[in-house]
Structures are given as structure tokens and as C-alpha cells.
Amino acid sequence: xxxxxxxxxxISIFISSCSNKSNIEDNVVYVNLGAEPKTIDPALxxxxxxxxxxxxxxxxxxxxxxxIAIQPGAAESWDISEDGLTYIFxxxxxxxxxxGKPLTAHDFEYSWKRVVDPDTASExxxxxxxxxxxxNVNGGYMPVDEFGIKAxxxxxxxxxxxxxxxxxxxxxxxxxxxxxxxxxxxKDPDNWTRNPKTCIGNGAFALYERKxxxxxxxxxNTNYWASDTIVAEKIKFVLMDNPNSAVAGVxxxxxxxxxxxxxxxxxxxxxxxxxxxxxxxxxxxxALNTTNETLKDKRVRKAxxxxxxxxxxxxxxxxSGKPAGALVPWGVTDVEGYFRDNAGxxxxxxxxxxxxNVEEAQRLMAEAGxxxxxxxxxxxxFLTFSNDIPMFEAVQNMWKVNLGIDVKLTQxxxxxxxxxxxTERNYTMAAASWTGSYNDPTTFLxxxxxxxxxxxxxxxNKAFDDAIIAASRTIxxxxxxxxxxxxxxxxxxxxxxxxxxxxxxxxxxxxPNLKDVFYIPFAQYKFSYSYLEK
Numbered sequence: 001x002x003x004x005x006x007x008x009x010x011i012s013i014f015i016s017s018c019s020n021k022s023n024i025e026d027n028v029v030y031v032n033l034g035a036e037p038k039t040i041d042p043a044l045x046x047x048x049x050x051x052x053x054x055x056x057x058x059x060x061x062x063x064x065x066x067x068i069a070i071q072p073g074a075a076e077s078w079d080i081s082e083d084g085l086t087y088i089f090x091x092x093x094x095x096x097x098x099x100g101k102p103l104t105a106h107d108f109e110y111s112w113k114r115v116v117d118p119d120t121a122s123e124x125x126x127x128x129x130x131x132x133x134x135x136n137v138n139g140g141y142m143p144v145d146e147f148g149i150k151a152x153x154x155x156x157x158x159x160x161x162x163x164x165x166x167x168x169x170x171x172x173x174x175x176x177x178x179x180x181x182x183x184x185x186x187k188d189p190d191n192w193t194r195n196p197k198t199c200i201g202n203g204a205f206a207l208y209e210r211k212x213x214x215x216x217x218x219x220x221n222t223n224y225w226a227s228d229t230i231v232a233e234k235i236k237f238v239l240m241d242n243p244n245s246a247v248a249g250v251x252x253x254x255x256x257x258x259x260x261x262x263x264x265x266x267x268x269x270x271x272x273x274x275x276x277x278x279x280x281x282x283x284x285x286x287a288l289n290t291t292n293e294t295l296k297d298k299r300v301r302k303a304x305x306x307x308x309x310x311x312x313x314x315x316x317x318x319x320s321g322k323p324a325g326a327l328v329p330w331g332v333t334d335v336e337g338y339f340r341d342n343a344g345x346x347x348x349x350x351x352x353x354x355x356x357n358v359e360e361a362q363r364l365m366a367e368a369g370x371x372x373x374x375x376x377x378x379x380x381x382f383l384t385f386s387n388d389i390p391m392f393e394a395v396q397n398m399w400k401v402n403l404g405i406d407v408k409l410t411q412x413x414x415x416x417x418x419x420x421x422x423t424e425r426n427y428t429m430a431a432a433s434w435t436g437s438y439n440d441p442t443t444f445l446x447x448x449x450x451x452x453x454x455x456x457x458x459x460x461n462k463a464f465d466d467a468i469i470a471a472s473r474t475i476x477x478x479x480x481x482x483x484x485x486x487x488x489x490x491x492x493x494x495x496x497x498x499x500x501x502x503x504x505x506x507x508x509x510x511x512p513n514l515k516d517v518f519y520i521p522f523a524q525y526k527f528s529y530s531y532l533e534k
Contacts, residue, residue, distance in 0.1 A: 027233040029514065029530050032249070032258035035241035036213045040193045042178035043115045043122045048435060049259075051175045052524045056218055056235065057201035058178035061089050061108070061157070062169050066518045066529065068331075068439060070169050074103060074179065074202060075157070084164030084475045089157040096223040097181060098206035105151035107179040113144045114185070115176060124176040126453065127437065130165040130472075164475040170438035204230045204528045213239055231516065231529045250274055250511050256532065257517060258509040259525070263387045266319050266507055276510040279519040281331040282435035283324055283444070286381075286395075286499035287421070291458045292428050294377055299368040302496035306361035307402040308395055311351050313501060317391045320507045323349035324500035326492050328441045328484075331521055335477045339441050343485050346493040347500065358402045365403055373404025381407050383431040384417040391501070392431065425458055432456070435504070439521075441484040442471065448491055459497045464490045 033049040040053040063073030075089040095103035112131075115122045118140045128134050132148025148160035161168065171177065184198040192198040199207040204227070205218035216237040220230050238255060240246070243262045247269065249255030259278075261269060269275050288295050288304075295301055310323035322330065325345025332339045348357060362372075370376040383392060392409060399405050407429070412420070420426045436443040447454035449465050467487035471480040491497050508525075510517065513533045518526040 027231070027531055029232050029235045029257070029527050029532070030238055030249070030255045031235060031525075031527060032238045032240060032246050032255055032260070033525075034239070034260060036239045037216075040216075042175050042180060043111075043120055043124075045175060046123050048524070052526075053216060053237065054175040054178060055520075055524050055526070056203055056205045056528065057199070057207060058175070058180070058203045059201075059224075060173050060175075060177045060179075061091075062173040064173060064520050066526070068521050070173060073173070074108075078169075084166075085161045087159040087161070087168065088152075089159070091155040091157065092225055093155055094225050095202060096225070097200050097202050098221045098223055099200050100223050101181075101200075102154070103179065103202045104154040105157040106154065107181065108157050109149050109151045110182045111179045112149050112177065113147050114180070116147055117144050122176070124174075127171060127174060127176055130161050130163060130168060130171070132160040132162050134162065163473045165472070166475045166477060166480060167438050167440040167442070170440065174437055205235065208234070215239055229529075231531050232527055235527050235530075246509055247274075250509050253511070256511040256514040257525075257527075259506070261507075261509040263319075263390070269509065270507075273512045274509055275507050276517070277320065278506045278508045278525070279331075279521045280435055280504045280506050281329050281439075281521045282433060282504040283327055283329045284318075284321070284431075284433045284501045284504065285324070285327070286501065287427075287430045287432040287456050288498060289425065289428055289456075289458060290497060291425075292379075294379065295428065297368050298495050299364040300370070301499075303361040303364040303368070303403060304399065305347060305496055305499040306357040306364070307398055308499065308501070309354055309398060310347075310349050310501060311354070313391055313394060317394050318502055321502040321505045324503045325349045326488060327498065327500055328444045328488055329436070329503040332436065332441055332444075333439055335481050339481070339484070342481075343488065346489065361402060365405075370403075370405070373406075376403075376405045378406045378408055379428050380410055381429045381431075382410050382412060382417060382420065382427050384412050384414050385431070386411075388431045421456055422454075425456060430456075432498075433504075436521075441481075441488070442468065445484060445487050445491065446472075448497060457497050459491075459495070461490060461495060464495075 033052060037050045037053065039045050040050050042054050042058055045051060045054055059073045061073055061075040062070050065071055074091055074095050076092045077090045079088040091105055097103055114120055115125050116128050116134060116138045118138055125138055133142055133146045136142035137144055137147045150158045152158050179202055181200050184200050185192050187198050194210055196207045204221055204224050206221040208219040209217040219234045221227060243260045246255060246258035247261050250258060266275060288301055290296055314321050314323050325347035328339050330338060330340045334342050381392060396407050399407055421430050434444060446468055448459050449468050450460040464487050467483040471483040474480060515531055515533050516529045520526055
């Protein structure tokens with residue numbers, strides 16, 4: 001076995017402006033990430049906001065501190081077998097829960113088996129797919145004890161895989177892989193994360209207070225193995241879904257950070273110094289139901305995509321991000337360099353090429369039987385967030401002017417939208433986005449395999465499936481990336497399954513006095529090292 005050891009040097013951080021503080025209110029960071037989350041149970045959470053709560057309260061085997069690099073977390077080292085099928089994680093012997101009890105490998109074994117147990121009905125359980133017997137256990141065909149994880153002793157955890165997974169250390173950093181305490185979960189299975197007495201974690205912070213629809217407050221966990229490196233003493237997450245109130249709060253000082261604000265005010269807020277650019281690796285796109293009578297024709301799908309002026313959208317509507325001509329965004333690495341650099345864009349985003357794009361779109365529509373939009377039905381477009389409306393209206397006009405077609409808008413509440421889009425697939429076109437969970441193209445491309453529950457486009461293509469499977473069954477990065485480039489070309493260039501719009505460069509609302517907020521590219525905001533400059 002190859003041995004990987006990491007020595008982590010703990011550096012105490014001295015903030016002079018906070019040195020004379022003496023109580024828990026000294027360095028309180030007020031954050032707004034939206035309304036009351038549906039859950040912060042690591043096994044059940046599927047939202048970006050929820051992931052931020054989870055990663056402050058819990059720590060996985062591996063972690064990310066301030067950037068994209070995987071670092072030792074609850075595990076201080078690990079061994080990987082030569083065939084890539086067995087991982088042995090060595091837990092820190094000084095790892096503790098927030099109530100002071102030792103954190104052990106048995107806690108991880110319980111937690112992961114809880115996620116894959118079909119009775120838990122964990123939506124993010126699919127992330128455990130590389131682990132031995134996942135499909136049979138999660139499908140109810142094998143007992144949970146057959147799942148490929150085992151605590152060898154209190155501080156040694158063995159994980160067996162179905163196939164080599166090059167990004168496995170990235171996977172086990174995700175919130176759903178967090179350890180949870182069996183005794184606490186079993187006290188109140190549905191509500192254990194709502195009570196500080198039962199929401200016991202092993203992360204940098206501990207739950208201090210939770211007021212439904214008002215706030216979630218966490219304090220520094222003095223039992224965390226690296227507590228000396230944590231700067232923020234207390235974080236109060238203010239629960240509200242009111243962009244105007246968020247702006248008012250940041251300006252008056254009662255709020256320091258929010259990921260929501262009136263988008264039409266971004267230029268003014270940026271000039272006033274209240275806008276920061278977060279690092280988030282993701283793509284905004286329009287989802288298409290490929291089984292729809294009209295959209296099942298790939299010529300129509302491609303025409304709809306080519307007719308969009310992505311530069312106009314980015315410069316005049318979003319006012320952030322980069323025009324997207326593919327799915328996998330900038331920042332995802334390749335064998336050498338970055339995946340996007342090496343592949344280029346499948347839809348040209350050069351301004352001088354837009355006229356040619358429109359001409360090709362018109363040719364495709366005529367070839368499909370809709371010259372100048374004649375005979376084309378009125379399609380229905382679904383969205384839920386009001387901030388998505390200006391972009392839709394711009395695209396709606398482009399389709400009308402360039403293709404002669406009409407598309408009507410239907411705005412839905414979040415819950416029914418998700419039900420129609422993700423569960424029932426009862427939609428025609430919809431606004432969508434995807435933030436990668438880990439640094440690998442499969443986190444974007446994998447959701448379109450024919451058997452994925454995330455395949456909202458109902459796309460079926462054997463060549464695409466074969467490429468994804470081939471990339472998932474080897475640790476040879478040259479083979480993997482070759483197959484993944486092939487898969488993306490099929491998805492975007494050959495079949496036009498989705499309409500990519502923009503790569504994320506999300507803007508956030510931040511007080512100029514709030515320092516050292518770290519944006520973990522694959523999903524979370526990290527306030528562990530944040531402080532207020534006086």
C-alpha cells in the first residue's frame with residue numbers, strides 16, 4: 001500500500017483589533033443565506049445554503065480549509081491500495097464531539113450506513129455509489145451491514161470500492177459524508193438538528209441556539225482539534241428571504257454578509273463597496289425536456305441555443321460571470337491545466353461569431369420544419385426565482401427576433417417547481433444551474449447518464465453512458481479525461497441536451513469591514529476565519 005502522511009502545522013491567528021475582547025459577543029459575524037432551511041441533517045441536505053451550515057458544525061475525513069486543496073480533516077492520514085479499491089483512514093486520536101466525547105471510526109461507519117439505508121431516503125446518497133455494494137444496499141436488495149465500510153478499531157476505518165475512483169478523497173469531503181452521533185439521532189430522528197442538546201457535531205462550531213424562521217446561532221467549538229486556528233467566536237445566521245432587507249442590514253451594520261440582494265442594484269452596490277465576487281464553480285443553463293414532442297428534435301434544441309447572445313446576458317443582465325458554450329465550467333482541472341481550456345467552447349462565445357450562430361440557428365429551424373418560426377408551438381418556460389426573470393425576458397426576445405417563436409413564462413413556488421422539474425419531469429423548459437460537488441468533470445456530466453435520478457432532461461444516449469462509465473472505472477487520468485471530453489461533446493455539440501448560458505462568478509453582499517470570508521469553489525462559504533475590522 002502507498003502511504004500518505006500529512007503533517008498539519010497549527011498556526012494561531014492573532015487579530016489585533018479583537019485582542020482585548022472578553023465575552024462571546026466580541027467577534028460575532030451576522031450572515032444571511034436565505035430563509036429557514038428545510039434541513040441541516042447531513043444525510044438529507046441537498047442545498048448550497050444547507051451545506052454551509054453543515055460544514056461549520058461537522059467535519060469529514062478530509063476537508064478544505066481556505067481553498068480548493070483537499071487536506072486531512074477528521075482523518076490525519078490514509079493508505080490507498082495499489083489497485084485503488086481499498087482506503088484505510090487513520091482518525092485523529094484527539095478528535096472529539098462538541099460535548100467532549102471521543103470521535104471514533106464507529107461513528108463514521110454508523111453515519112455512512114445511515115445515509116445509504118433505503119429507510120433514510122437520502123437524496124444525496126447517490127454520492128456513495130463508488131463504495132462496494134452501494135446499489136444493492138441502497139436499493140434494498142442487501143442488508144446495510146454489507147455496505148463496504150468497516151471500523152477496524154476506534155481510529156481505523158476501512159472503505160472498499162466497487163471500482164477505482166480517482167476523486168474519492170474529494171467525495172469524502174462532502175457534507176453528506178459527515179459523521180453524526182447515533183445516540184443523538186435516535187433521541188429525535190426527525191428533529192435532532194433543531195436542538196443544541198442533540199445537535200452534537202465534530203466541526204469548528206457547535207450549535208448554540210436555533211429559533212425557527214429567525215436564526216441559527218453557532219459558537220466556536222472548544223473541543224475541535226484545531227480550535228486554536230478558528231477566529232470567529234460566534235456566527236449568527238439570520239433566516240430571511242428579503243433581498244431589500246439584506247441590503248439595509250449590511251448598510252446599517254446589523255448584517256455582515258448575504259448571498260441575496262436586488263440584482264438590479266448590483267452596479268450601485270458595487271460602487272458603494274458592498275459587492276464581493278465569490279468563487280463558485282458552476283454553470284447556469286436552461287434545461288430541456290428531450291421527450292417533448294417539439295424538443296425531441298435536436299435541431300430545434302441546437303437552434304434555441306445558438307440564437308442566444310450570451311455576451312449580452314453576462315454584460316447587461318447578470319453583470320457577472322462568463323459566457324458559457326459548454327457545461328463543465330472554468331476551474332475544473334484536467335490531466336494538465338483546466339478541462340475548459342483544453343476543450344474550448346462547443347458554442348462560440350466570441351462576439352463576432354454571434355451573427356453566424358443566429359444564421360445557423362435559422363437554418364436548423366427551417367430544416368426542422370419551422371422556417372421563420374412558422375408552425376412552431378408556444379412553449380412553456382418554468383422558473384422559480386424572481387432574479388431569473390430578467391434573463392428569461394432577454395432570451396425570450398432573442399428567440400422572438402431571431403427565430404420568430406414565442407415562449408411563455410410560468411413562475412412557480414420553489415417546492416412545486418422542484419417537484420415538477422426533479423421528481424415528475426413534468427416540464428418543457430426550465431431555468432437551472434449546477435454547482436459542482438467536487439473537482440472533477442463527472443460532478444457535472446454524470447447527472448445526464450440515462451439511469452441517473454438527476455437526469456431531468458430524460459436524455460438517453462448509449463455512447464454518452466459508455467463514456468461516463470469508462471471514465472468512472474479507471475484511475476488513469478489520461479483515459480478518464482479523454483472519455484469525459486467525449487461525453488461533453490455528445491451532450492452539448494452533438495445532441496444539444498441543455499442550453500448553457502453562463503459560468504458562475506456569483507456576486508455576494510458583504511460589509512467592507514468583514515474580512516477573511518473564504519469561498520470554497522465547490523459549494524460553501526466559510527466564516528471560520530472571519531473577523532470584523534474596526
